[in-house]
Amino acid sequence: MRDSIKKAISETVQDLIDSGFTTSFTEKELNSLGVTIPDVHLTTCQIKEIRETLNVSQPVFAKLLNVSPSSIRQWEQGKRQPTGATRVLLELLKQSPHILDYRLNA
Structure with missing residues (x-):
């Protein structure tokens, strides 16, 4: 070619x-x-902003993402970083905050 x-x-x-x-x-x-798929980089502030945009507490956010409340706390405090699919899901939530609204509707 x-x-x-x-x-x-x-x-x-x-x-x-x-x-x-x-x-x-x-x-x-x-x-x-030579095509690259960019890595997802989220700061602690961005993770907190995503949660606050959804107007939910850390325990509710944890339930939405199917992770422990401790993970949310540690991400927001900068002690740990989300990994794998959770990181991508957070990036999607940053771009489209309402994609998980169906999980909030009973």
């Missing part, structure tokens, strides 16, 4: 991922194109 075509494809796929579009590329294919 010519370098100019590979670069154009790489930039297009990277733009799709950065914009939140779902792609069906494998990790190997993305790596071969």
